[in-house]
Amino acid sequence: xxxxxxxxxxxxxxxxxxxxxxxxxxxxxxxxxxxxxxxxxxxxxxxxxxxxxxxxxxxxxxxxxxxxxxxxxxxxxxxxxxxxxxxxxxxxxxxxxxxxxxxxxxxxxxxxxxxxxxxxxxxxxxxxxxxxxxxxxxxxxxxxxxxxxxxxxxxxxxxxxxxxxxxxxxxxxxxxxxxxxxxxxxxxxxxxxxxxxxxxxxxxxxxxxxxxxxxxxxxxxxxxxxxxxxxxxxxxxxxxxxxxxxxxxxxxxxxxxxxxxxxxxxxxxxxxxxxxxxxxxxxxxxxxxxxxxxxxxxxxxxxxxxxxxxxxxxxxxxxxxxxxxxxxxxxxxxxxxxxxxxxxxxxxxxxxxxxxxxxxxxxxxxxxxxxxxxxxxxxxxxxxxxxxxxxxxxxxxxxxxxxxxxxxxxxxxxxxxxxxxxxxxxxxxxxxxxxxxxxxxxxxxxxxxxxxxxxxxxxxxxxxxxxxxxxxxxxxxxxxxxxxxxxxxxxxxxxxxxxxxxxxxxxxxxxxxxxxxxxxxxxxxxxxxxxxxxxxxxxxxxxxxxxxxxxxxxxxxxxxxxxxxxxxxxxxxxxxxxxxxxxxxxxxxxxxxxxxxxxxxxxxxxxxxxxxxxxxxxxxxxxxxxxxxxxxxxxxxxxxxxxxxxxxxxxxxxxxxxxxxxxxxxxxxxxxxxxxxxxxxxxxxxxxxxxxxxxxxxxxxxxxxxxxxxxxxxxxxxxxxxxxxxxxxxxxxxxxxxxxxxxxxxxxxxxxxxxxxxxxxxxxxxxxxxxxxxxxxxxxxxxxxxxxxxxxxxxxxxxxxxxxxxxxxxxxxxxxx
Numbered sequence: 001x002x003x004x005x006x007x008x009x010x011x012x013x014x015x016x017x018x019x020x021x022x023x024x025x026x027x028x029x030x031x032x033x034x035x036x037x038x039x040x041x042x043x044x045x046x047x048x049x050x051x052x053x054x055x056x057x058x059x060x061x062x063x064x065x066x067x068x069x070x071x072x073x074x075x076x077x078x079x080x081x082x083x084x085x086x087x088x089x090x091x092x093x094x095x096x097x098x099x100x101x102x103x104x105x106x107x108x109x110x111x112x113x114x115x116x117x118x119x120x121x122x123x124x125x126x127x128x129x130x131x132x133x134x135x136x137x138x139x140x141x142x143x144x145x146x147x148x149x150x151x152x153x154x155x156x157x158x159x160x161x162x163x164x165x166x167x168x169x170x171x172x173x174x175x176x177x178x179x180x181x182x183x184x185x186x187x188x189x190x191x192x193x194x195x196x197x198x199x200x201x202x203x204x205x206x207x208x209x210x211x212x213x214x215x216x217x218x219x220x221x222x223x224x225x226x227x228x229x230x231x232x233x234x235x236x237x238x239x240x241x242x243x244x245x246x247x248x249x250x251x252x253x254x255x256x257x258x259x260x261x262x263x264x265x266x267x268x269x270x271x272x273x274x275x276x277x278x279x280x281x282x283x284x285x286x287x288x289x290x291x292x293x294x295x296x297x298x299x300x301x302x303x304x305x306x307x308x309x310x311x312x313x314x315x316x317x318x319x320x321x322x323x324x325x326x327x328x329x330x331x332x333x334x335x336x337x338x339x340x341x342x343x344x345x346x347x348x349x350x351x352x353x354x355x356x357x358x359x360x361x362x363x364x365x366x367x368x369x370x371x372x373x374x375x376x377x378x379x380x381x382x383x384x385x386x387x388x389x390x391x392x393x394x395x396x397x398x399x400x401x402x403x404x405x406x407x408x409x410x411x412x413x414x415x416x417x418x419x420x421x422x423x424x425x426x427x428x429x430x431x432x433x434x435x436x437x438x439x440x441x442x443x444x445x446x447x448x449x450x451x452x453x454x455x456x457x458x459x460x461x462x463x464x465x466x467x468x469x470x471x472x473x474x475x476x477x478x479x480x481x482x483x484x485x486x487x488x489x490x491x492x493x494x495x496x497x498x499x500x501x502x503x504x505x506x507x508x509x510x511x512x513x514x515x516x517x518x519x520x521x522x523x524x525x526x527x528x529x530x531x532x533x534x535x536x537x538x539x540x541x542x543x544x545x546x547x548x549x550x551x552x553x554x555x556x557x558x559x560x561x562x563x564x565x566x567x568x569x570x571x572x573x574x575x576x577x578x579x580x581x582x583x584x585x586x587x588x589x590x591x592x593x594x595x596x597x598x599x600x601x602x603x604x605x606x607x608x609x610x611x612x613x614x615x616x617x618x619x620x621x622x623x624x625x626x627x628x629x630x631x632x633x634x635x636x637x638x639x640x641x642x643x644x645x646x647x648x649x650x651x652x653x654x655x656x657x658x659x660x661x662x663x664x665x666x667x668x669x670x671x672x673x674x675x676x677x678x679x680x681x682x683x684x685x686x687x688x689x690x691x692x693x694x695x696x697x698x699x700x701x702x703x704x705x706x707x708x709x710x711x712x713x714x715x716x717x718x719x720x721x722x723x724x725x726x727x728x729x730x731x732x733x734x735x736x737x738x739x740x741x742x743x744x745x746x747x748x749x750x751x752x753x754x755x756x757x758x759x760x761x762x763x764x765x766x767x768x769x770x771x772x773x774x775x776x777x778x779x780x781x782x783x784x785x786x787x788x789x790x791x792x793x794x795x796x797x798x799x800x801x802x803x804x805x806x807x808x809x810x811x812x813x814x815x816x817x
Contacts, residue, residue: 039115167209289335386443394457417528423462481540502538504531573794629670674704734768
């Protein structure tokens, strides 16, 4: 745009601004009334104030004139007479002259009262003179031609801009009729005299002294006389002839430029668009994905694309609206089942005042490039024959599994090395093409029998690798291996005839058979060759015989557990819990024991995991709860004091959803008071499905059962979550007690846990107290209760009863130590 055009546009903006200013000045006389030095009040026939200016409000000590409206006027005005009244102005009684004249107000008879605290008319005339001069100066300063005509069409006001536009001076025009013959203004002025108004009306014709062709923007409004009737016309005229011609030239040039631009875009892979601040498309050229330009207009990305794609597009554009800086990024859009990739550049659209009014987007279609890259990446990491992951991708996923296992404490996963038996013979008999088809079918069967989370990989020849997740032990790995072998029992069709295959599998289980990728792969390979060479093919082999024996041991142990419940081989031992202040026994923790008829006592650390693995932990937990409640009832019947008994719960008991019912049944069957039953939970149990856990615990709490969190400090519970659970007791894990007073002292941790528990209004039990030093530390840390071998090992019910009868035994033992 040329400098001349810019000046014209700037002038038009200035004209528009000053025109609005002049329109506002038409209200000047109204403002003069409001700001008059005299108080002005309109009172209707009932004596009610209908209008008051600022001075009147000030005279009557009212902050706003509007507040006087509707009030009763306290004086009796006399028409066409000046009387004096006394009013209090600023806490001072002042005599005010009141003049009244009859007027019509909103169609009703009323009185206009003028209240004057002085009679300096010269001062008033001077003020009016200054206002008139100021108004005249503003009129002459305006770039708009300002013209006033009376009812006969004679000029009463002619500004300097009118002189420039029309060529006649003010002295020539004042009092003379405005020339209207054959002028577009003639009809407009007649309509204005009839009461119409025109705002920014564009007219064109030959005007002025020299009859030049002009284009005007016209504002025309009627002028009212003192009686409120139309008394003339006010015209404001802007000469836009030059700017209009320049605008037409610019529009023509823009059309030519736009045509060239569209020709350039027609054969371009770039989609160009603009959006407003609400990210609605205001303009678009070339489709975006499968959406045509006409479909985009007026809509947002949320209206046009899938939520995840629209969110990415909106995020990129909103960041530009917020920062005002250009942004660039790659986005993907799914449309009609096809995936598109775009390299998108987004820039802000800045308005005349410097504000951001939208964004422009240029999106280059890079779908073909990304597709090529995707094909290349897939080929790099997958077997070309079967499409399964190759050795490189398998090793990467195995490495990820190792990292996750070490980070999250995953107990077990397996690597299986799978080889088709006698594949060389098949190749020799049928040829490599048939052999490749066979390998493709084998890969499909393997993928079908494995879970999606697992990885099936072809690593070369007839060999495959399988990464098996979500197993608990070697027995699960053996089950998967049998399933893989079974998948090959159906015949394969080779050259139109049924062919039966077998395969050998080597199994390596993490962490027993290796903790690195190399170890697991090597050991699985060794086990596979052992299966092929020594066991006659068509079978699986763990890396070592010990693995087989352990899996068999676990299998037999689980079978014995099923029978143990039926044969009542379980029994409970009870370990005392002691009040650290009084050294008195206040409770006991019930601990399960298993006396196997052939193998003797089996440690809980061995059979509890097996019970969890085979799903018996729930029934065993129910038995412990019922047995502990019955024993408490038996002790009460024997005259022993009512202590509390702590029972450990398993996660399976919570997951079943009937825990509250089971506890209710156990209490009802035994007659045990709920307040004597304490249920112990672990941190990991609490953090599983928190909302459901909160509901269950509140239900138990309403029954009166006490709740404790066991082995605290070994899990990942959040303090904010702990506050939500209705707990009574926190048990410090023995690992924080064992090292008290040694170089690996965990005293500060234990002390902090106790302080935190007390802050949450929880009692604290320290587990594993085995010597006097540990007891002293717990006493110094203000722990509430202790439990451990320093006082007593877990005892059978009969021995615990004898200990309970001598409630002071714990105190005597502490003093003896």
